[in-house]
Amino acid sequence: MGLLDSWTPGSHTADGVTHPTYRKGSGPGVVVIHEVPGITPAVIAFAEEVVARGFTVVLPSLFGRDQAPATVRESLRSLAQVCISREFSMFALGRTTPVAAWLRSLARELHAELGGPGVGAVGMCMTGGFALAMLADAPVAAPVLAQPASPAPLGRARSADLGLSPGDLESVKGKVAAGCQVLGLRYERDPATGTRFDTLRRELGDNFIAVEFPGRKHSTLTEHRQQEGVDRVLAFFEDKLKPASDHQPDQASSP
Template sequence: MDVLDSWTAGSYSAAGATHQTFRKGSGPGVIVIHEIPGITPAVVAFADEVVGRGFTVVMPVLFGRPGAPATVGETIRSVARICVSREFSMFALQQTTPVAAWLRSLASDLHTELGGPGVGAVGMCFTGGFALAMLAGAPVAAPVLAQPASPAPVGRARKADLGLSPADLASVKAKVAAGCPVLGLRYQGDPAVGTRFDTLRDELGDKFIAVEFPGRKHATLTEHRQQEAVDRVLAFFEQQLNP
């Protein structure tokens, strides 16, 4: 049985782009943005837990083969796709990923359909900061940054950069100051995250909720899953999205 058999496949077009989507559940909306190499069985397992807690989950396919395992070959194929795509920026400083426009539109339409205080969004690894980029221009009420690793942590400046334009950073800070918290997850020794948690603390203050684990592993919600991380995300969604 394919791990996505119980999910409804569809597509969504906006901002000059079309991406396949998978949807399941009922209740407030949550957008689960997969990590490299794609929607792996571990990503689906996490998303199924979100569905099980009473949420409508939409998983967009930004790259990779849906349902394929997290192998070296799949990772190489996905990185190659990212490197040549105009929707992503791996190394740019103080620049919001171009695919954020598409994600914001998806979040806005999902919120219009389902109502409530907003939608949840969780990004992982390369897409970890995408939830923050969505907060800048969409009705996101529960942004989760799982081991944010973009831009690529090459050099001191990139290790600290949040992957946001100055205007989007200002918008995020205004929304956070108005009451929207941001949840971040990481292993403390994960080199891919760089010093972004320090930047998030400096920019967002005590509204940035850091959940940190010892060690040098990476994928807190999936391949190197920590149950506490999953539980904290589910509790965060319930707190922020259930009025």
């Protein structure tokens, strides 16, 4: 039995671009954006935990082979696919990744169907900053940035860049100033995240919540999973997306 067999396959189209999706669960909506190399078993396992906490999870398949393991070969295959795609910008400064428009459309559709204060969004690694890009122009109420690694941290400027256009950055800052919190997770010595957490603290102030772990590992929610990190994300979603009466008191408290 495949790991995605219990998920409902579908697709979403925006501006002529279509990507497959997988959906499962009930309750408020959460978009889980996979990391390189794709929707790996560890990404699916994390998504299953979100479902189990009472959320409707949509997994978009943006690149890579669904359910393939996170091997070096699969990562190189995915990166080759990403590098030739016009939907992704891995090196540009001060630019929002083009695929953000598709993700925003997906979030709007999910929110229109399910209602509530908004949807949750979590990006990982290369897609880590995509949740922030979604916040700029979509009904996202709980954005999570797991080890944001784009643009590639080559040089001081790229290491600090948030992968947002100036207009999108101002929109994000406005929503954060109005009360929206942003949760970020990383290993303290992960070189892929560059100095972005410093930028996030400077630009977003106290409404940026940093969860940092010692060490030089990378994937906080999947391959190098930290249970505390997973618990903080689940509690964040509960706090931001569910009425207080629906919270599960036996789980970790919100950040």
